[in-house]
Amino acid sequence: MPDDALDPLIHVPTRLKIVATLAALPDGDTLSFTRLQDMIGLTPGNLIIHLRKLEEADYIASEKTRNGTVSITNVALTGHGRKALNNYTHALRDLLGDHL
Amino acid sequence: MSTSAPDPVIHNPQRLRIVATLAALPDGDTLSVSRLQTMIGLPTGSPIIGLCELGHAGYVRTAITGDDGTQSSVALTRQGRAALDRYIAVLEQLPPQAATQPSPGMRAGDADRDAAAAALAEHFAQGRLTLDELIARLDATLTATTHGELAQAARDLPDLTVSSAQVSLGRGKRARPRHWPGPARCWHS
Numbered sequence: 264m265p266d267d268a269l270d271p272l273i274h275v276p277t278r279l280k281i282v283a284t285l286a287a288l289p290d291g292d293t294l295s296f297t298r299l300q301d302m303i304g305l306t307p308g309n310l311i312i313h314l315r316k317l318e319e320a321d322y323i324a325s326e327k328t329r330n331g332t333v334s335i336t337n338v339a340l341t342g343h344g345r346k347a348l349n350n351y352t353h354a355l356r357d358l359l360g361d362h363l
Numbered sequence: 364m365s366t367s368a369p370d371p372v373i374h375n376p377q378r379l380r381i382v383a384t385l386a387a388l389p390d391g392d393t394l395s396v397s398r399l400q401t402m403i404g405l406p407t408g409s410p411i412i413g414l415c416e417l418g419h420a421g422y423v424r425t426a427i428t429g430d431d432g433t434q435s436s437v438a439l440t441r442q443g444r445a446a447l448d449r450y451i452a453v454l455e456q457l458p459p460q461a462a463t464q465p466s467p468g469m470r471a472g473d474a475d476r477d478a479a480a481a482a483l484a485e486h487f488a489q490g491r492l493t494l495d496e497l498i499a500r501l502d503a504t505l506t507a508t509t510h511g512e513l514a515q516a517a518r519d520l521p522d523l524t525v526s527s528a529q530v531s532l533g534r535g536k537r538a539r540p541r542h543w544p545g546p547a548r549c550w551h552s
Contacts, residue, residue, distance in 0.1 A: 269376045276369050280457065287458035290466075348460065358383050359451065 269358070272320050273351045277305065278313050282348050285323060285340040293326070293337035314338060322347055372420045373450045377403070378413040382447050385423060385439040393436040396425070422446055467511030479504045479513045486520050 273282055280303050288294060294302075300310050317323045322344030327336050340348075373382055380403045388394060394402075400411060414437060417423040422443030428434050439447075471479075480501055487497040503516040 269379070271376075274374070274376060276371075276374060279369075283457040283460070286460040345460075352460075355454070358380060360383070360387065 269354050270347055270351045272316065272322065273347060275313075277303070277309070278317060279351075281310075281313055281317065282322065282340065282344060285338065286345060286348050288339070291339075293339040296325075296336040296338060299338055317344065320344075320347075367453055367456055369453045370446055370450045372416060372422065373446060375413065375416075377411075378417055381411065381413050381417060382422065382439065382443060385437065386444060386447050388438070391438075393426070393438040396435045396437055399437060417443065420446075467509060467514065469510045471507055471510050471513050475510065475513060476505055476507060479507070479517060482517060482520075486517075491520060 273279055281299070284299065284302055285294060296307075296310070296314075300307060303310065305313075314323060314325065318325060320343075321341055323338055324341050325336055325338045327334055373379055381399065384399060384402050385394060396411065396414070403411075405411065414423060414425065418425060420443075422440060423437050424440055425435050425437045428436050483492065483497060483500050483504060486492050487494070492500065500516045504513060507513045507516065
């Protein structure tokens with residue numbers, strides 16, 4: 264595949280939606296796991312698997328905070344992930360060109 | 364994501380490439396399969412598996428042509444074109460990317476300082492700053508080394524720019540990239 268190949272990690276529809284949702288946050292903002300789950304409409308197990316894949320590639324970062332008995336996981340896009348989405352967006356634009 | 368999932372038939376990278384290439388043809392034109400293979404970067408003669416699936420979905424139609432019956436040509440159907448339009452509409456529903464602000468500690472360059480100075484001049488022109496304030500802030504701006512210092516000099520002034528750093532899949536004309544093979548030479552039967 265040439266350099267305009269679509270990043271397979273982002274191209275999977277669910278992950279594209281996760282990454283695009285996180286990219287809509289201003290830099291430095293995070294989203295809680297439950298909020299993200301509501302926004303994307305996935306089961307927790309499903310979302311965890313996709314998040315883990317993105318985290319392994321350093322596209323997202325997650326942080327677990329404990330507040331008494333409740334623990335909250337917050338997720339954010341990394342600079343690396345934002346760059347990857349930009350590349351993906353450009354590759355898609357190149358591909359679809361006039362149609363977008 | 365039932366309503367807003369991209370069409371899986373088109374979303375596959377190879378099939379997306381095929382559909383985008385065929386959609387660039389004028390209505391009614393067809394492309395020889397070998398030309399299509401070259402255009403999407405596959406060696407001539409390798410079977411285009413994606414064409415079968417697109418054919419099953421009714422998005423493309425292939426026809427055997429040529430005197431010896433060995434040439435096959437392919438075109439997007441009206442259904443395929445509509446599916447691509449729907450596909451793009453789904454992508455456009457994705458939230459636009461937030462503009463990224465450089466962190467305060469990030470080093471500023473000449474272009475950043477010039478842009479900040481030009482913004483101050485514009486605020487002066489619009490009556491938000493007196494001449495003395497402008498001079499003091501220009502001094503601070505032109506000697507600033509970080510984005511934080513630049514922001515400090517403009518702390519109480521409204522943003523003049525309409526976020527131009529946004530990258531989204533929204534509409535907007537882009538020049539064709541250089542590697543794009545260009546509109547295909549039509550293969551006439």
